[in-house]
Amino acid sequence: DQQVKQNSPSLSVQEGRISILNCDYTNSMFDYFLWYKKYPAEGPTFLISISSIKDKNEDGRFTVFLNKSAKHLSLHIVPSQPGDSAVYFCAASHSNSGYALNFGKGTSLLVTP
Amino acid sequence: NAGVTQTPKFQVLKTGQSMTLQCAQDMNHEYMSWYRQDPGMGLRLIHYSVGAGITDQGEVPNGYNVSRSTTEDFPLRLLSAAPSQTSVYFCASREGYGYTFGSGTRLTVV
Numbered sequence: 542d543q544q545v546k547q548n549s550p551s552l553s554v555q556e557g558r559i560s561i562l563n564c565d566y567t568n569s570m571f572d573y574f575l576w577y578k579k580y581p582a583e584g585p586t587f588l589i590s591i592s593s594i595k596d597k598n599e600d601g602r603f604t605v606f607l608n609k610s611a612k613h614l615s616l617h618i619v620p621s622q623p624g625d626s627a628v629y630f631c632a633a634s635h636s637n638s639g640y641a642l643n644f645g646k647g648t649s650l651l652v653t654p
Numbered sequence: 655n656a657g658v659t660q661t662p663k664f665q666v667l668k669t670g671q672s673m674t675l676q677c678a679q680d681m682n683h684e685y686m687s688w689y690r691q692d693p694g695m696g697l698r699l700i701h702y703s704v705g706a707g708i709t710d711q712g713e714v715p716n717g718y719n720v721s722r723s724t725t726e727d728f729p730l731r732l733l734s735a736a737p738s739q740t741s742v743y744f745c746a747s748r749e750g751y752g753y754t755f756g757s758g759t760r761l762t763v764v
Contacts, residue, residue: 545696573751584658584744584755585697630696634751639704641687641712642746642753644696 544568545633547645554652560618562648564631567612571633573640576605576616579628579647588629589616621652656680660745660756667735667763675730675759677745685748686728690714690741691758697744703728735763 546565554560562576572593577585591598591605591614598605604617618625631645661676679686687702699712703722717739719731728747732739740763745756 543696547696550694575751575753577755582758584746584757586755587752590751632696639685639702640748640751641699641702642689642697644689644698646694646696 542567543646544571545631545643545645547631547648549648550646551649551651554621554650556623556652556654557620560616560621560625560650560652562616562618562629562631562650564614564616564645565612566614566633566643568633568635568643569612570635570637571643572636573634574605574607574614575632575634575642576603577630577632577644579630585630618650621650623652623654626650626652658745658747658754658756660743660759662759663757664760665762667732667761669735669737669763671735673732673735675732675743675745675761677728677730677756678726679728679745679747679754680726681747681749681754682725683747683749683754684725686722687712687746687748687753688718688720688728688730689744689746691744692741700730700743732761735761737763739763 575590576588579585632642634640688700689697701720
């Protein structure tokens with residue numbers, strides 16, 4: 542059963558606007574959440590993460606928000622750039638499983654000029 | 655510092671053949687893992703290792719074998735390839751919370 546869900550397979554945003562990618566999870570044991578970015582024919586690269594003790598983490602144009610009560614997190618990209626076009630994976634982990642990553646199915650973001 | 659290196663990048667196998675996907679890291683990470691990615695799916699954990707001599711199964715271990723004789727290397731063996739194992743395979747190593755992934759091996763089983 543998928544414990545991490547990304548219900549939007551794709552998203553298209555104009556350059557300069559905000560991109561919001563959403564992720565839901567079902568396992569309340571998860572205590573660390575990560576976003577990975579993936580270009581075709583490359584491995585995933587780490588983007589940003591957040592611990593369950595926080596509700597927001599910001600790194601430049603990227604901000605991740607965590608709502609533990611709703612078991613929901615989101616990634617905001619402001620402003621969006623054409624180079625941000627990629628597949629974004631949400632992942633969650635918990636210490637009881639050795640921090641093995643549980644991935645969502647990914648959201649393909651297209652930023653148009 | 656090469657990070658995580660996977661070889662080969664592409665491979666075509668016939669059903670029933672065996673092969674080994676290689677993974678090496680030069681960051682002295684204790685934790686290494688193998689994932690597979692199928693179309694429309696996220697990455698799924700096959701096997702992982704928390705150090706030399708220690709391995710364990712992930713979510714989808716059937717048909718795969720691993721061993722960890724050194725910190726640097728974590729090969730994934732397909733014992734008898736099946737078309738269902740057609741996928742892109744990623745190796746990753748971890749220090750703390752941060753995972754570093756290799757660039758992947760695209761495997762086709764015909």
